[in-house]
Amino acid sequence: MKRFMILLITILIMLSGCGSDNEILTAPDAGKEISSNNEFPYFTTQDLYGNAWTQEIFNEYVLTMVNIWGTYCGPCIDEMPDLGRLYKELDEMNVNLIGIMVDVSQKTNKELALQITEKSGATYTHLLMDENIFNYLNHNISAIPTTIFVDSKGNVVGMPVVGALKKDEYKEIIKERLKAVSMKNE
Numbered sequence: 001m002k003r004f005m006i007l008l009i010t011i012l013i014m015l016s017g018c019g020s021d022n023e024i025l026t027a028p029d030a031g032k033e034i035s036s037n038n039e040f041p042y043f044t045t046q047d048l049y050g051n052a053w054t055q056e057i058f059n060e061y062v063l064t065m066v067n068i069w070g071t072y073c074g075p076c077i078d079e080m081p082d083l084g085r086l087y088k089e090l091d092e093m094n095v096n097l098i099g100i101m102v103d104v105s106q107k108t109n110k111e112l113a114l115q116i117t118e119k120s121g122a123t124y125t126h127l128l129m130d131e132n133i134f135n136y137l138n139h140n141i142s143a144i145p146t147t148i149f150v151d152s153k154g155n156v157v158g159m160p161v162v163g164a165l166k167k168d169e170y171k172e173i174i175k176e177r178l179k180a181v182s183m184k185n186e
Contacts, residue, residue: 040066040150041132046106048114048126057125058150061096063157063177065170067147068137070103071112076145077120079164084121086167095174099126100133102144149177157181 044054058064067083069076087097104113105128117126129137140160147161147170157177165173 038156040148040154040156041136043127043130043132045128045130045133047128048101048104048110048117053125053127055154057096057098057127058154059152062094062152063174063181064096064098064150064152065090065147065174066098066100066150067145068100068102068141069145070101071109071116072103073144075164077116079145079166080116080120080122082165082167082170084123086170087122087124089171090174093174093178095178097124099124100129100137101126102129102137104128149174151181151184157184 040055040058042055044052046052067079069080071077083097083099090097099117099122101109101113103109104126113126117123127133143162145162145164147165149157151157157180161170161173
């Protein structure tokens with residue numbers, strides 16, 4: 001069943017996400033506010049190296065940038081070197097960066113994903129989807145790459161960022177999201 005679900009989301013995202021000529025195609029509701037309760041779901045999954053992770057990954061940082069990508073998506077892969085460089089600067093801002101791969105499982109595309117992340121310098125944690133992440137993305141994400149921001153309590157902060165951006169563009173968005181988290185906590 002899980003394999004079918006991963007295949008289904010991959011097909012859905014391929015149809016609405018990356019184009020074959022590396023352009024971003026988005027559904028009409030791509031910029032919608034995520035989730036009515038605005039919380040990232042509880043999850044239990046693994047990263048590319050088999051390490052176990054839960055939503056507690058968000059607890060240690062004021063803000064976590066969650067980049068949703070696929071191994072077949074040119075723009076996703078093109079932005080990874082910038083994301084890798086950005087990741088090295090985020091700790092001083094108390095911000096983390098993780099990736100969630102829409103087309104990778106323990107049996108499918110794992111080696112390809114490892115090659116992509118290592119070659120691009122995207123050394124941050126990349127998570128496989130579990131059923132809860134799958135359901136959440138299926139209802140809230142219209143295209144890849146998409147980046148969302150999650151605070152330390154697991155709440156989504158602001159609107160999703162659809163499309164590939166450069167490091168400096170992400171830094172500006174991070175500053176805005178940190179300000180929003182700060183205002184919310186006052």
